[in-house]
Amino acid sequence: MTICKNCGNSFEGNYCNQCGQSAKTKRINHEFLWEDIQHGLLHYDKGIGYSLKKLFEKPGYIIHDYIEGKRVNHFRPISMVIILATIYALIYHLLDLNNRSAIDESSGLILEKIFEHYYWFVVATIPMYALTTYIMFKKTGYNFYEFIIFEAFKTSQRLGVHILFLPVLYFVKDKSGFNIITNILFLIDFILIFWTNKQFFNKMILKKVFLRSFVSYLMYLILAIPLVGIILLAFGYDG
Structure with missing residues (x-):
């Protein structure tokens, strides 16, 4: 005993x-x-490394299985977002990317304020992503809270890519290439969103998945603008 x-x-x-x-x-x-x-x-069979690996193999199917109950080997999605967002913000700060010469002083201060509390900003965007996806894919039978988990995994997936691109942004931070890389990342984000949605909503025809993914992404980008303002006010940015 x-x-x-x-x-x-x-x-x-x-x-x-x-x-x-x-x-x-x-x-x-x-x-x-x-x-x-x-x-x-x-760890190879659980934790962030395992979950990220699976999110770049068969993301939609993996997230579907997680929501249906296969959760033992995966890192909790919200916790994973917070850790990855913190790593992203730390590297971004260490590489001094918010002080590049291509942006004006006011924009630099806004970026600095956001990255001081970047994990809160990223976590705050998850319900917004979930809301726009829920609106566009409501008839698929998943509730809003399941969409939050869905979007948390997708956010971690995109953060993984953005972290890998930080060294590239560092080498072009004082050049026009910075904006080009940033725009490429927006495109990669949508490709990842569509790829994951295509697998997750595999019973829906491809054209519908693409159009609804595109509209939900645009809706999120529109909603994100006032969110930035709210966060800046909450953390004391006075312009």
């Missing part, structure tokens, strides 16, 4: 049948920390 160090329950086996804690609770040391990093972020 093993006494659970978490709840005090007596049990046999590898996990406590009352709270689920492992019977093997090692002392916290360098091995414990490395194992925690591996399982939380890098």
